[in-house]
Amino acid sequence: MPALFLIFAMRNLRIFCWAVASSLPLLAFQCGSAASEPAPDCAASIQTKIAELQTLPKGNPAYEIWQYAYQGRKVYLVTSSCCDQYITLYDECLNVLCAPSGGLTGKGDGRCPEFYQLSTDRQLVWRDPR
Structure with missing residues (x-):
């Protein structure tokens, strides 16, 4: 039973790591575009x-x-x-x-x-x- 749990956890960890790694470029783009926006005209x-x-x-x-x-x-x-x-x-x-x-x-x-x-x-x- 513990070995089965370990295999399940490792598979989910790989999926989680893949999701985080693939979203990093999107996060970097979001930060870059927000920083380049002009200040509000007030x-x-x-x-x-x-x-x-x-x-x-x-x-x-x-x-x-x-x-x-x-x-x-x-x-x-x-x-x-x-x-x-x-x-x-x-x-x-x-x-x-x-x-x-x-x-x-x-x-x-x-x-x-x-x-x-x-x-x-x-x-x-x-x-x-x-």
């Missing part, structure tokens, strides 16, 4: 955020949007108008990534505590002129 998204902030009452301190390079992509840090509010980090399409600072502790939501140490290329995009 240039108008930051303008949408600016328009949204302009509809709010004047902040003290004034609202600001800063652009950074972080984890290989362009991100936007949007400041809050007052104390104990999160400073929110967005991707290019304005999806919330995390809050690196602000809140009751001043340390954000804890999802990206390394943001200020790892981010580069800081540029002011917009500051509320009101």
Whole structure:
């Protein structure tokens, strides 16, 4: 009985190995094509955020949007108008990534505590002129 089981297991192992080996070129092609796709066109998204902030009452301190390079992509840090509010980090399409600072502790939501140490290329995009 054990010998029969061993023969069955070896046959299935060979089939499994063949299936994995034959699918590797397809996986490599998939990865290569995904890497060559252009970044999503979300240039108008930051303008949408600016328009949204302009509809709010004047902040003290004034609202600001800063652009950074972080984890290989362009991100936007949007400041809050007052104390104990999160400073929110967005991707290019304005999806919330995390809050690196602000809140009751001043340390954000804890999802990206390394943001200020790892981010580069800081540029002011917009500051509320009101």
